[in-house]
Amino acid sequence: MGKGYHVAVVGATGAVGQQMLKTLEERNFPIEKLSLLSSKRSAGKKVLYKGKEVEVKEAVPQSFEGVQIALFSAGGSVSKELAPEAVKRGAIVIDNTSAFRMDENTPLVVPEVNEEDLKEHNGIIANPNCSTIQMVVALEPIRQTFGLNKVIVSTYQAVSGAGAHAIEELKRQARAILAEEEFTPEILPVSSDEKHYQIAFNAVPQIDKFQDNGYTFEEMKMINETKKIMHMAELEVAATCVRLPVVTGHSESVYVEIDQDNVSSNDIKSLLKDAPGVTLQDDPAQQVYPMPADCVGKNDVFVGRIRQDLDRPNGYHFWVVSDNLLKGAAWNSVQIAESLVKLNLV
Amino acid sequence: MGKGYHVAVVGATGAVGQQMLKTLEERNFPIEKLSLLSSKRSAGKKVLYKGKEVEVKEAVPQSFEGVQIALFSAGGSVSKELAPEAVKRGAIVIDNTSAFRMDENTPLVVPEVNEEDLKEHNGIIANPNCSTIQMVVALEPIRQTFGLNKVIVSTYQAVSGAGAHAIEELKRQARAILAEEEFTPEILPVSSDEKHYQIAFNAVPQIDKFQDNGYTFEEMKMINETKKIMHMAELEVAATCVRLPVVTGHSESVYVEIDQDNVSSNDIKSLLKDAPGVTLQDDPAQQVYPMPADCVGKNDVFVGRIRQDLDRPNGYHFWVVSDNLLKGAAWNSVQIAESLVKLNLV
Structure with missing residues (x-):
C-alpha cells in the first residue's frame, strides 16, 4: 500500500x-x-x-x-x-x-x-444520484456565466444503474429475443416492485418506485438534488426518467432557460469546452456528438448537440452523456x- | 377483390x-x-x-x-x-x-x-413523419379543450423507421456484442451519411441529416409538421430526436404548456381517455404506462405518465408510444x- x-x-x-x-x-x-x-x-x-x-x-x-x-x-x-x-x-x-x-x-x-x-x-x-451528477456538471458553468432559471430533462438510462443483476437480465433477454425464445422478466424496472417488464429492445419509463404525485423517486432525486447541489431552491427543474437497453452510459436530453437573451450557441460551446470535468463533442457537420457506447470507462461528462431554441432566445437544448458507474x-x-x-x- | x-x-x-x-x-x-x-x-x-x-x-x-x-x-x-x-x-x-x-x-x-x-x-x-403523427394525436384534444402554446419533445425512436436494413443491422450488432465479436456499423444513423455508428446497446442522437442550424431534419420535421397539421404557426415546438436499439415502437417524452392554469392531471387524463385514436395507459400505482414492446401491431397511440409540472401550473409532462410502422x-x-x-x- x-x-x-x-x-x-x-x-x-x-x-x-x-x-x-x-x-x-x-x-x-x-x-x-x-x-x-x-x-x-x-x-x-x-x-x-x-x-x-x-x-x-x-x-x-x-x-x-x-x-x-x-x-x-x-x-x-x-x-x-x-x-x-x-x-x-x-x-x-x-x-x-x-x-x-x-x-x-x-x-x-x-x-x-x-x-x-x-x-x-x-x-x-x-x-448524488448518477443522473443528477452528469447534468449538474454541464449546468454549473452555464449558471455561473449566464444564469439559469429552468431545466427540463428526459433521461436515457443504462441498466447498470440497477446493478449487476440488471445487466445480466438485459443480456439474457436480448439473447432470448434474438433466438425467438420465451423469457420471464425478473429484475427491471425495480426489483422490489410488483411487476417486472422486458428491457431488451424496449424503453421503460420507470426508474425507482412511484411517488403519490405521479413522479418516480428517480425523477424527484434529479429535481431535489439539483436544487441542493446548485444552492438554487428556486430553480425550476422537471425530469422524466427512462430505462433503456444500454449496459453502461446514461444520456440526457436537456432543455434550459438562461437569464440572458443575447447569448449564442457558440458562447455556450466555448464555455463548456473549457469547463472542468466536461469534454465537448459537438460538431454536427462531422456527425460528432456524445453516445453512451463511447463514454464507457471515461471519467468525464460529454456534452454535444448544443443549439438555441427556435422560439425562445434564452432557451438551449443539449445532450449529456457519461459513464454512470464512474462520474455517476x-x-x-x-x-x-x-x-x-x-x-x-x- | x-x-x-x-x-x-x-x-x-x-x-x-x-x-x-x-x-x-x-x-x-x-x-x-x-x-x-x-x-x-x-x-x-x-x-x-x-x-x-x-x-x-x-x-x-x-x-x-x-x-x-x-x-x-x-x-x-x-x-x-x-x-x-x-x-x-x-x-x-x-x-x-x-x-x-x-x-x-x-x-x-x-x-x-x-x-x-x-x-x-x-x-x-x-x-406526416411517424414521430409527428403520434404526438399530434395526443396534443390535439389538449389544444381543443385547454389551448396549447408550447411543446418540448425528446424522442426514443425505433430502428424500423430507418427500414428493414436497419432492423437487420440492430440484430446483427446485438448478436455480435453478446458473442463478444467484432462488427462494422453500415446503416445507422443515416445510410447515406458519412459515418455509421453502433446502435445495439447504444443511443444515437441523430435521425436524418443535420441542417446548418444544428437541428436534424427529423427534428425540423416534428417542429414544422406539428405547426402545419394543427394550423398553429405560432405554436412553440422544440424537438430532440434520438435513435434507440428498439425494433418497432417510437416513444416520446413530451412537455406542454397549456393556456389555462386551473387544470389538473385528472382533467387531462379524462380528456385523453375518450380521445379518438388514443388509449390511455396511466396508473402509476399499478405500474401501468405505455412501452414500445407492448404497442407493436396496434393502431392506437398510447399515452401515460401524465403529470403536472411541479413549478408551472399550466405545464404537463407525459409519455406517448405508438407503432411507428402503423399509426406512424x-x-x-x-x-x-x-x-x-x-x-x-x-
Missing part, C-alpha cells in the same frame, strides 16, 4: 464497489491500509487491489476502528445502519446511496460544482476523497 | 408497404383492383393479399392508368417523380415520404386532427384513404 490513509470500501464486491477500487488504483489514491467490507453473504471473497489479493470481510460497526475514509455503496439500509458507526469511530463517510442525500446536515457534493460544501460536513458526505458513482466518490485531502479535511 | 376502388401501393415490398397491405386487408378496404408497384429491382416478386398471390410490377408513369388511390412509400425521389404522374392520370396520391409535406398546396393529414384539410387537396395528400405510417395512410371515401372525395 504505502503512505496515506486507512480507507474502507463498503460493498466492495458490487458493480460500483469494483469501479471504486479500480478508480482508487488508477488515481493512485494515497492508501496506507485498505479494508474491503461487504454483506455477510459476500464476506470471504478475495478481491485484487494493485495486483494483491485482499480478503473481503463482513461489515460490522467494529470494522471502522481506525478507518479515516469510508466509501459506502452497499444500499441505503447498510448506509443508514453503519455510516453513523463509522463516523462515531472517526471516519469520514462518502456515501453513494440515497440515505443521507437530502439530510440538511449532509453536504451533497459534485466537486466541479460545490466542492466548498465539503467544509460543512458532519462526518457524512453524500454522493465511483469516480465522483473518489473525487470527493481527493478534494477532502486537497482541502485538508481528512 | 370485390366492389370498390382501384388501389395502387408503390413500394409494396418495403417494410411500410407490407404493413400497408396488411392494414388494407385487416380494414377490409373496398378494393376492386390492386396494383403493386416497386422499383425495377423488386419487380417480379410475388406478394400475398387476402391469400392470393399478386405480382409486383415496376412503377412507371403508365402504371397509374385507371388508379383511383395510390399509396406511395418508396422514398422521396420516387414520389417526386411519379406522384404527379399518378395525379395526371386521375389518382389521388397518399404519400408517406417527406417530398410534399411542407408544400403549401398539399394537405398534411392526421385524420384525428385535421381530416377536414382533405377537402383542399390537389391530388396529393401527405402523410401504414395505418395513418389507410386511415386517410378511409376518410377520403367517407367524405366522398374519391
Whole structure:
C-alpha cells in the first residue's frame, strides 16, 4: 500500500464497489491500509487491489476502528445502519446511496460544482444520484456565466444503474429475443416492485418506485438534488426518467432557460469546452456528438448537440452523456476523497 | 377483390408497404383492383393479399392508368417523380415520404386532427413523419379543450423507421456484442451519411441529416409538421430526436404548456381517455404506462405518465408510444384513404 490513509470500501464486491477500487488504483489514491467490507453473504471473497489479493470481510460497526475514509455503496439500509458507526469511530463517510442525500446536515457534493460544501460536513458526505451528477456538471458553468432559471430533462438510462443483476437480465433477454425464445422478466424496472417488464429492445419509463404525485423517486432525486447541489431552491427543474437497453452510459436530453437573451450557441460551446470535468463533442457537420457506447470507462461528462431554441432566445437544448458507474458513482466518490485531502479535511 | 376502388401501393415490398397491405386487408378496404408497384429491382416478386398471390410490377408513369388511390412509400425521389404522374392520370396520391409535406398546396393529414384539410387537396395528400403523427394525436384534444402554446419533445425512436436494413443491422450488432465479436456499423444513423455508428446497446442522437442550424431534419420535421397539421404557426415546438436499439415502437417524452392554469392531471387524463385514436395507459400505482414492446401491431397511440409540472401550473409532462410502422405510417395512410371515401372525395 504505502503512505496515506486507512480507507474502507463498503460493498466492495458490487458493480460500483469494483469501479471504486479500480478508480482508487488508477488515481493512485494515497492508501496506507485498505479494508474491503461487504454483506455477510459476500464476506470471504478475495478481491485484487494493485495486483494483491485482499480478503473481503463482513461489515460490522467494529470494522471502522481506525478507518479515516469510508466509501459506502452497499444500499441505503447498510448506509443508514453503519455510516453513523463509522463516523462515531472517526471516519469520514462518502456515501453513494440515497440515505443521507437530502439530510440538511449532509453536504451533497459534485466537486466541479460545490466542492466548498465539503467544509460543512458532519462526518457524512453524500454522493448524488448518477443522473443528477452528469447534468449538474454541464449546468454549473452555464449558471455561473449566464444564469439559469429552468431545466427540463428526459433521461436515457443504462441498466447498470440497477446493478449487476440488471445487466445480466438485459443480456439474457436480448439473447432470448434474438433466438425467438420465451423469457420471464425478473429484475427491471425495480426489483422490489410488483411487476417486472422486458428491457431488451424496449424503453421503460420507470426508474425507482412511484411517488403519490405521479413522479418516480428517480425523477424527484434529479429535481431535489439539483436544487441542493446548485444552492438554487428556486430553480425550476422537471425530469422524466427512462430505462433503456444500454449496459453502461446514461444520456440526457436537456432543455434550459438562461437569464440572458443575447447569448449564442457558440458562447455556450466555448464555455463548456473549457469547463472542468466536461469534454465537448459537438460538431454536427462531422456527425460528432456524445453516445453512451463511447463514454464507457471515461471519467468525464460529454456534452454535444448544443443549439438555441427556435422560439425562445434564452432557451438551449443539449445532450449529456457519461459513464454512470464512474462520474455517476465511483469516480465522483473518489473525487470527493481527493478534494477532502486537497482541502485538508481528512 | 370485390366492389370498390382501384388501389395502387408503390413500394409494396418495403417494410411500410407490407404493413400497408396488411392494414388494407385487416380494414377490409373496398378494393376492386390492386396494383403493386416497386422499383425495377423488386419487380417480379410475388406478394400475398387476402391469400392470393399478386405480382409486383415496376412503377412507371403508365402504371397509374385507371388508379383511383395510390399509396406511395418508396422514398422521396420516387414520389417526386411519379406522384404527379399518378395525379395526371386521375389518382389521388397518399404519400408517406417527406417530398410534399411542407408544400403549401398539399394537405398534411392526421385524420384525428385535421381530416377536414382533405377537402383542399390537389391530388396529393401527405402523410406526416411517424414521430409527428403520434404526438399530434395526443396534443390535439389538449389544444381543443385547454389551448396549447408550447411543446418540448425528446424522442426514443425505433430502428424500423430507418427500414428493414436497419432492423437487420440492430440484430446483427446485438448478436455480435453478446458473442463478444467484432462488427462494422453500415446503416445507422443515416445510410447515406458519412459515418455509421453502433446502435445495439447504444443511443444515437441523430435521425436524418443535420441542417446548418444544428437541428436534424427529423427534428425540423416534428417542429414544422406539428405547426402545419394543427394550423398553429405560432405554436412553440422544440424537438430532440434520438435513435434507440428498439425494433418497432417510437416513444416520446413530451412537455406542454397549456393556456389555462386551473387544470389538473385528472382533467387531462379524462380528456385523453375518450380521445379518438388514443388509449390511455396511466396508473402509476399499478405500474401501468405505455412501452414500445407492448404497442407493436396496434393502431392506437398510447399515452401515460401524465403529470403536472411541479413549478408551472399550466405545464404537463407525459409519455406517448405508438407503432411507428402503423399509426406512424401504414395505418395513418389507410386511415386517410378511409376518410377520403367517407367524405366522398374519391
